[in-house]
Amino acid sequence: MASTLILISCEKDSKIEEGAAYFGGEVVNPRENFVILSKSKKVLDTVFLDESNRFLYKVANMEEGLYTFRLWAAEGLEYQMVLLEPNDSIIFRLNTLEFDESLVYTGRGARKNNYLINLFLDGEAEDKVVLGYSQLAPHEFERRLDSIRNHKFNKLKKFNVKNPTSDIFNNLVEGSINYDYYLSKEVYPFVNYANSERANFEALPSNFYDFRSEIDYDYSELMDFFPYYSFLKHHFENMALSEHFKKSDDTVLDVKSKNYNLIKLDLIDRLMINDSIKNRLLAQTAFEFISKSKNTDEYDEVLNSYTAKNTHVENGTYITEMVSSLKALKTGSFLPEISILDYNNRELNLKDVINKPTVLYFWSNTYSSHNDSHKKAEELKVKYPEVNFIAIHATTNKQQEWKSLILKYNYSKDNEFIFKNPELAKQKLAISPINKVMIIDKKGKIVNAHTNMFSIMFEEELLGLLNQ
Template sequence: MNALNHIFALFVATIVLVSCQSDTTTADGSAYFGGEVVNPKSKFVILSKGETILDTLTLDENNRFLYKIDRVERGLYTFRLWASEGLEYQMVLLEPQDSLLFRLNTLEFDESLVYTGRGAKKNNYLINLFLDGEKEDKTILGYSQLPPKEFERRLDSIRDYKLNQLKAFNDKNPSTATFLNLVKGNINYDYYLSKEVYPFVNYSKSERANFESLPPDFYNYRKDINYNYCELMDYFPYYSFLKHHFENIALLEHFKKSDDTVFNIKSLNYNLIKLNLIDSLVVSDSLKNSLLAQTAIEFISHSKNINEYDQILNSYTAKTNNKKNTRYVTNMVNALKNLKPGSPLPAISIIDYNNNELALNNVINKPTVIYFWSSVYRSHNDSHRKAQELKIKYPEINFIAINASSKDYANWKQLISQYSYAKNDEFIFKNPELAKQKLAISPINKVMIVDKNGKIVNAHTNMFSILFEEELLGLLNQ
């Protein structure tokens, strides 16, 4: 997957899962699903359908497995396994009587994935569509700098080409309605997504000016949007479309009520509008809960105005019926209230490379940047490289890394050696879940800055922000 999408998708998946309950799904037969993993990083493959983990499958001595799904429901399934860049996943379409095998190399997860057996042609089509889409993203980003009409013309040609390819494939390989609806939905909602994000990624004007310059029929497809597209519910492109669609229509509503000219994700009014729109338009409880939680978490993660958190929390809790997500968001708000500038770090136990248990406060002896990582996310190498660059530029500041999710001490040490990270600067939490809650570690790549006394300077910043070095200079000038 695209690295940023991969990070975000996994982040969201840890707390907001989507599931589609539909009378159109069938359970009229069994299916087999198996595969071979080259260069496995673990002996397990996790197979899921929506919110439900069906099984954790063990690889045999040849790094293969085969699993029978009784009374299979037509639709998308997810399989996950550890690869060279962390925990990877892909979607697979399974229908009754399928007997599908995959082969992949963990060193090149998506690029090496290939299917054989009954059901292989449709799934190879899907993985190629996915890989082509990753390449197209850069092309479409370039097109997004064009005037609206020219952008639309080029985008139309891409969609027409894909639909013609699908017709040629179906003429040669007559396919099920499930497959055709899935691919058509993917093509159309990818197209819609590109048009939804156009005003945000066209850099010639402000977002307000970009909206005002759009042709009157630019968003005509919106009358055809299905906010409960069951066959696409578990598919990331559909979810991504809905996320950006609600950003778009919420911003338009916000502009009507304010003098703002640019998109500000920290705007309270904008986020309250977005929550209301999601609540009023999305049919599926599961999908609605996911989008609501994501909106609340994004605002809380970006905004430094603690006084506005309760308004978002109250709006969110009034609209969701997911108790687990509600607890998560509520705990996050309460934790951030306790992490105000000038407050001491909470009491957290960490473990160093030599298996010594320490208090986090006790390793702070000069101005310090604390950054978090997990092998589940591909960003950990980027974070460590950035920290190393900054460490050289700012020797007066200490940089320490904490693996925020590992519970396996031996595996964590192996990762430190594998990536040649500085052992003296690496730690894990004794109790990861408690620590993540107390420190409001969401998203995983957030960063904290503390002074030499362990007092919080900024509990929620980002090493990759263009303003981060200004924060470091301010820290040194205190």
């Protein structure tokens, strides 16, 4: 009802600009009092909620297409997309406790967006079904996948009969349906449990990937739409592995293989036309290899290949600095100089708080995984009392905000810290992803600069640390 009132007020406003679009909403259980609006990675504005937790924003100089709105919800900073066209007046209502599931649009342009959000939600449920189908033989898997795609296209036809729609809407829906279908076929060899990836490739029908002739590597309308990017990521992984198998004796995917990643970088550079997506795919490939491989001797070759192909200065600088940081964090090195703050606002050097075998783990309230990390650390403390577990909030240096979180989640004050300069510390310690873990020996030397508390090998690493 409240959203409807906003819309009525908007439509009665004599100052409504012809050709502009209006976008607003009501946020139930807001975690913060603002919404961030953006278009193609460019932030348009930060819009504050009023006392009723509502807002209304005019998009002037209207460029039709997908827009993104972000706001803080139960699981951290969440986002969703909205299709805006000239003269739209779209209002949403959502509950931050059930972000996507509670999202509903009203107003002029609402029907197309409700269709898109339902397509997204149906896709999440469909993924589990397709995963089950992926254990079938290739021909039967294909038959069932074709049935799902045909059902979606029939549903779109029925919607178009009752609702006048635009080309951009139909292109988005058709693109989403097709690229979801293509994605399922690309990941099939990786999620079918029958054999190794090499054996799965060899068992595929000769026409299994005929759809690749229909791929648009410059699909600007879908540039910001997650099904398209997700497809491209897995598409290049698949093709790179297939090429890698031709040149090696490997039978399974090794994401830390230098040659596999070099092939992937070359394929992305050769085939992608859209520079924005190309740079993102190149950066992701280089980042994933560098963050997962512990062989620092191979970093430079991958970095050089990436640098020669990348045209995004900021991405290039970030990857280059990450390589430098990881080289400095090799096993046997001491930690760099990093200033931290404890719960009593005392400034300390990170190295000075390490006086016995230590696990450093990082967290941020932006990601819900921080509770899992803390629970895991508490379990390990009981099993390994000789090891110190130190938690560092990696994304804020605001004392009061951080202290409120410590109290809210009932974390121990003794082994919780924040960085004095989070951005500098994250760069020096190569903290990405945010939930990475470091193991340090009693002398303050690095044993493993990039591990995972949830790995089945983690406790073996701790035993090795204690037996030094």
